[in-house]
Amino acid sequence: MSTIFGSSIGRKLLMSLSGLFLVVFLIIHLSINLLLLVPDGGQMFNVAANFMALPLIKYGLQPVLFAGFIVHIIYAAILTAQNNKARGSAKYASGNNTKDVMWASKNMFVLGLTVSAFLVVHLIDYWVPLQITHAAESITIDGVEMHNTYALVNAAFAESWRVILYVIGALGLTIHLTHGFWSAFQTLGLSNNIWRKRWTVIGIAFAWIVGLGFSLIAILQFAFYQ
Amino acid sequence: MENNISLTLKVWRQNGPKEKGRFETYKLEKVSTDSSFLEMMDILNEQLINDGNEPVAFDHDCREGICGMCSLYINGRPHGPDDDVTTCQLHMRKFKDGETITIEPWRSAGFPVIKDLIVNRNAFDTIIAAGGYTSVSTGGVPDANAIPIPKVDADEAMDAASCIGCGACVATCKNGSAMLFVSAKVSHLALLPQGKVEAARRAKNMVAKMDELGFGNCTNTGACEVECPKGVSISNIARLNREFLKAKLQD
Numbered sequence A: 001m002s003t004i005f006g007s008s009i010g011r012k013l014l015m016s017l018s019g020l021f022l023v024v025f026l027i028i029h030l031s032i033n034l035l036l037l038v039p040d041g042g043q044m045f046n047v048a049a050n051f052m053a054l055p056l057i058k059y060g061l062q063p064v065l066f067a068g069f070i071v072h073i074i075y076a077a078i079l080t081a082q083n084n085k086a087r088g089s090a091k092y093a094s095g096n097n098t099k100d101v102m103w104a105s106k107n108m109f110v111l112g113l114t115v116s117a118f119l120v121v122h123l124i125d126y127w128v129p130l131q132i133t134h135a136a137e138s139i140t141i142d143g144v145e146m147h148n149t150y151a152l153v154n155a156a157f158a159e160s161w162r163v164i165l166y167v168i169g170a171l172g173l174t175i176h177l178t179h180g181f182w183s184a185f186q187t188l189g190l191s192n193n194i195w196r197k198r199w200t201v202i203g204i205a206f207a208w209i210v211g212l213g214f215s216l217i218a219i220l221q222f223a224f225y226q
Numbered sequence B: 001m002e003n004n005i006s007l008t009l010k011v012w013r014q015n016g017p018k019e020k021g022r023f024e025t026y027k028l029e030k031v032s033t034d035s036s037f038l039e040m041m042d043i044l045n046e047q048l049i050n051d052g053n054e055p056v057a058f059d060h061d062c063r064e065g066i067c068g069m070c071s072l073y074i075n076g077r078p079h080g081p082d083d084d085v086t087t088c089q090l091h092m093r094k095f096k097d098g099e100t101i102t103i104e105p106w107r108s109a110g111f112p113v114i115k116d117l118i119v120n121r122n123a124f125d126t127i128i129a130a131g132g133y134t135s136v137s138t139g140g141v142p143d144a145n146a147i148p149i150p151k152v153d154a155d156e157a158m159d160a161a162s163c164i165g166c167g168a169c170v171a172t173c174k175n176g177s178a179m180l181f182v183s184a185k186v187s188h189l190a191l192l193p194q195g196k197v198e199a200a201r202r203a204k205n206m207v208a209k210m211d212e213l214g215f216g217n218c219t220n221t222g223a224c225e226v227e228c229p230k231g232v233s234i235s236n237i238a239r240l241n242r243e244f245l246k247a248k249l250q251d
Helices: A008-037 A043-052 A055-087 A108-132 A149-156 A160-188 A193-224 B037-050 B122-129 B151-161 B168-172 B179-190 B199-212 B223-227 B235-250
Strands: A138-141 A144-147 B004-013 B022-032 B100-104 B113-115
Touching: A008 A043, A008 A055, A008 A149, A008 A160, A008 A193, A008 B199, A008 B235, A043 A055, A043 A138, A043 A144, A043 A149, A055 A108, A108 A149, A108 A160, A144 A149, A160 A193, A160 B235, A193 B235, B004 B037, B022 B037, B122 B179, B122 B199, B151 B179, B168 B179, B168 B223, B179 B199, B179 B223, B179 B235, B199 B235
Parallel strands: B004 B100
Antiparallel strands: A138 A144, B004 B022
């Protein structure tokens, strides 16, 4: 066990496991975001957001989530650097004309950068005012005082340039997932000629549900909830 | 029907491992479309020798697609524009009259250039020596019913064993990864009872050697599978991952 993470497959295992963990996070995130579409002035969304700020989640699960992101990003950087070194300094003058290779699979690091840009904006816009400075305004629902997270999100989606950037980020995430999802199972060894096709189909469907889901919520918020 | 084509060749020339290489351009007239790519290279070399120049060094041996010796990165693809063939089995009918063909050696940190188009693929032999065998002789072909082996396993083992170790997988991989080669060599033994005994040790040792020799980390692009002259499937890579992780967890 001692050297497993020192091996190439071990490092890939960390990418795979952290990636799948982040997939679970995406499912939860999208489910909560769907509440933005409930036409109750954001009441249900605020209650859900307040639930996610419970001490157990804030101090118990959130560090795990951060760790997941950090492992995924750091190992992406390490693997990319090692792979560039293994490719060698001499490049092919005639380029690469290999067909039938998914574009996403060759650009995971760049796609990851679009997703992480998204992540940084998220931290500044929401995490800091809601959990660190508590600068976000408050609202009382059923006698419980909480942050009016809905107002914060709603105001952000009122600006068209933010919605456009948000959709671009969500599409970057989609393309990242079209390769990342099945690739995670391949790395775990849970794949063969039959299951690779299945994981790929499931992965592509999941990627578009997530990407279009987040995008549609942003667009509908911009168009109908202001 | 014999057809002749004229070609412009851009060939990588490099005097030695430490020397700086460069592209040289050669014109070749009247090359039969029925000739193989390596026969075309022979014609080029004959022309160079007759002109008093040094011939182009390139690897070749059996010229019938089974030894894995020929290499060449042709117009952006290992083994050239045809699918599922080695360079010796590539024919000039795949090229157009007047076409410019760029011919380069395999490029990867794991395969340093020795001279011109020849690269050092000793790394593959070193990986095999780390565990790609069975330690004891398993004898001749056993009686067909003596050790029952499912047809599916036998077929997959045979498909994996068709790897000829040419290195096209490494040459095309954006990560310079040797995972398709190693996975084929691990798979064809791991699937059969004779090879299963040492499966764990084999997977660990071969992967460790592959890492040590500076090959990259597989990111599942699948380019190797497309360029493999024998069509070795990346499902073998999933099997290698499984065998390796299982072996490590048992430690």
